[in-house]
Every structure is written in C-alpha cells, then in structure tokens.
Amino acid sequence: MQFLEAIVISDLAYYMAHRLLHEIPWLWQFHAVHHSIEHMDWLAAVRVHPCEQLFTQICKMMPLYWLGFTKECFAVYAVYSAAIAFLIHANITIKFGPLKWFIATPQFHHWHHSKSPKIHNKNFAVQLPLLDLLFGTLYMPAKKMPDRYGVSNAIPAGYLGQILYPFRGKIKMLINRLKPGIDRYFRPLPVILGFTSIAISSLTAMALFNHMDIPTFIASWNTQQVTVAELQQGKLKTCDFN
Incomplete structure (x- = not known):
C-alpha cells in the first residue's frame, strides 16, 4: 500500500x-x-x-x-x-x-x-x-x-556543449565584459611575437655560421677571447669560479 x-x-x-x-x-x-x-x-x-x-x-x-x-x-x-x-x-x-x-x-x-x-x-x-x-x-x-x-x-551534440548550453547567455555576457580588457592587454602580442621570431631566427643563423648548436653558441659569449700570441706567451687571465 x-x-x-x-x-x-x-x-x-x-x-x-x-x-x-x-x-x-x-x-x-x-x-x-x-x-x-x-x-x-x-x-x-x-x-x-x-x-x-x-x-x-x-x-x-x-x-x-x-x-x-x-x-x-x-x-x-x-x-x-x-x-x-x-x-x-x-x-x-x-x-x-x-x-x-x-x-x-x-x-x-x-x-x-x-x-x-x-x-x-x-x-x-x-x-x-x-x-x-x-x-x-x-x-x-x-x-x-x-x-x-x-x-x-x-x-550542441557534445556532452560539454550540452552542459554549458543553459549558461551560454551568461558566458557571452562575461566575454563581452572582459573583451575590452583582453584587447588592451593582448594588442601588443603580435608585435612581440614578431620580434621574438626574428631574434630566434637570427640567433639560429649565427650559430650555424659558427658551426655550433645554439646552447654552445650562447655559452661562447662568456668565453674568454685570446689570440694565438697570447696563448704562446701564457697571458691567459685567471678565472675565478667562486
């Protein structure tokens, strides 16, 4: 019952x-x-x-x-x-x-x-x-x-899309509110990426020109430069690693 x-x-x-x-x-x-x-x-x-x-x-x-x-x-x-x-x-x-x-x-x-x-x-x-x-x-x-x-x-056919479907209006509103700030902060990004790409390409070309890989080429910037005459005269500077 x-x-x-x-x-x-x-x-x-x-x-x-x-x-x-x-x-x-x-x-x-x-x-x-x-x-x-x-x-x-x-x-x-x-x-x-x-x-x-x-x-x-x-x-x-x-x-x-x-x-x-x-x-x-x-x-x-x-x-x-x-x-x-x-x-x-x-x-x-x-x-x-x-x-x-x-x-x-x-x-x-x-x-x-x-x-x-x-x-x-x-x-x-x-x-x-x-x-x-x-x-x-x-x-x-x-x-x-x-x-x-x-x-x-x-x-939406997908599960995630169906889960978010009832909230699509709120999500769109949030994106519209954030969009001005996003545009302001990310507008310089293409320029930064462009200069970064040029720098990496130049670095790679210089390393290849000197027959080195990139890590070795970068490490060579801090290597002491000496001439043959200085080597013969023993005029190498002492390196302090402490």
Missing part, C-alpha cells in the same frame, strides 16, 4: 516540477537538452542535464522523506521509477490496453517529445497518465505515434 502511495505522491510532485521546466524560460534551457533528442530510444531516459536531474529528484523524493516513507519503500520505488523511465522512452509499440491509463507507456510519453510546439506542453506525468487527464494536459491519440521529435533550437 505504501508503494502505491509513493507512486501517486511522487508523480504528482514530478508533474508540477515538469510543468515548471516547460513554463519558466530559464528552467526550459536545462530541460531543452532532454527534448533535443530526435530519435527516441531507451537511452533517451539518461540524456538529462545534471541540474535538471537534481531539481526533479529533489521534487520527487523529498515529499516521500518528509512523510516518513520507509527505506524499503524508497528502494523499491527507485527501481520502479528507473524501469518506467527506460520503458516510456523506448522505441517499442507494445499495446497496453486499459493499463495505458494507469501506467505511463511509450506512446504516452513519445507524444510529449513531439517536435510540434502544440504538444510539448502535454503529458507531463511519467508514471500516471491519469494526472494529465485530471489537469487537462493529456494527449494520446489512438494508434498514432509522433512523426518527428526534438526542438526547434539548435542544441
């Missing part, structure tokens, strides 16, 4: 959180990563932004914790919730009959992922379709599946 209560309470909380993800623009930026999937399969269940995952899990689990549900109930519900998540995203067309009103099915949830903007705000529950029926957000035409999935906005 407690397990059934957990399903109702948790999915009701998730329904509300899910609607917020769609209706609040800055929350949608996180949820859009999940909706960007264009080919539905069971792995779509785990294509979720970490911030969204944290938000929805808190919304789902905290009511159960506050109401004192047992650890055993938590464990069973967690397994059931994960199994349903994989099921509703799976690319299968199993007929559930009357059970489709009591258990979320692929047909039910696939319509939520339809690329049609009119259907994006339908089927918010993930376990109990009756909640959508109750709140007037149910959309489940008989014997039909969506033709296209995804969102109209371009979402």
Whole structure:
C-alpha cells in the first residue's frame, strides 16, 4: 500500500516540477537538452542535464522523506521509477490496453517529445497518465505515434556543449565584459611575437655560421677571447669560479 502511495505522491510532485521546466524560460534551457533528442530510444531516459536531474529528484523524493516513507519503500520505488523511465522512452509499440491509463507507456510519453510546439506542453506525468487527464494536459491519440521529435533550437551534440548550453547567455555576457580588457592587454602580442621570431631566427643563423648548436653558441659569449700570441706567451687571465 505504501508503494502505491509513493507512486501517486511522487508523480504528482514530478508533474508540477515538469510543468515548471516547460513554463519558466530559464528552467526550459536545462530541460531543452532532454527534448533535443530526435530519435527516441531507451537511452533517451539518461540524456538529462545534471541540474535538471537534481531539481526533479529533489521534487520527487523529498515529499516521500518528509512523510516518513520507509527505506524499503524508497528502494523499491527507485527501481520502479528507473524501469518506467527506460520503458516510456523506448522505441517499442507494445499495446497496453486499459493499463495505458494507469501506467505511463511509450506512446504516452513519445507524444510529449513531439517536435510540434502544440504538444510539448502535454503529458507531463511519467508514471500516471491519469494526472494529465485530471489537469487537462493529456494527449494520446489512438494508434498514432509522433512523426518527428526534438526542438526547434539548435542544441550542441557534445556532452560539454550540452552542459554549458543553459549558461551560454551568461558566458557571452562575461566575454563581452572582459573583451575590452583582453584587447588592451593582448594588442601588443603580435608585435612581440614578431620580434621574438626574428631574434630566434637570427640567433639560429649565427650559430650555424659558427658551426655550433645554439646552447654552445650562447655559452661562447662568456668565453674568454685570446689570440694565438697570447696563448704562446701564457697571458691567459685567471678565472675565478667562486
């Protein structure tokens, strides 16, 4: 009995959180990563932004914790919730009959992922379709599946790009603020690099001309220069290495 209560309470909380993800623009930026999937399969269940995952899990689990549900109930519900998540995203067309009103099915949830903007705000529950029926957000035409999935906005394909996607506005703003200072400090850089390149090229040419490698050529600058006559007369200066 407690397990059934957990399903109702948790999915009701998730329904509300899910609607917020769609209706609040800055929350949608996180949820859009999940909706960007264009080919539905069971792995779509785990294509979720970490911030969204944290938000929805808190919304789902905290009511159960506050109401004192047992650890055993938590464990069973967690397994059931994960199994349903994989099921509703799976690319299968199993007929559930009357059970489709009591258990979320692929047909039910696939319509939520339809690329049609009119259907994006339908089927918010993930376990109990009756909640959508109750709140007037149910959309489940008989014997039909969506033709296209995804969102109209371009979402990065790579994981890092998807992680940063919700923050792209803030990142762009930060870059624009820092850009004047960056330009001021780095404007002389091309000139410095040019002179450095000329100096290295000249040094290399001089070393080759003297038949030396560059370290030996540089070391020779501090070597005592003597003539043959000075060598013959023993006029070398004493070097103090202390």
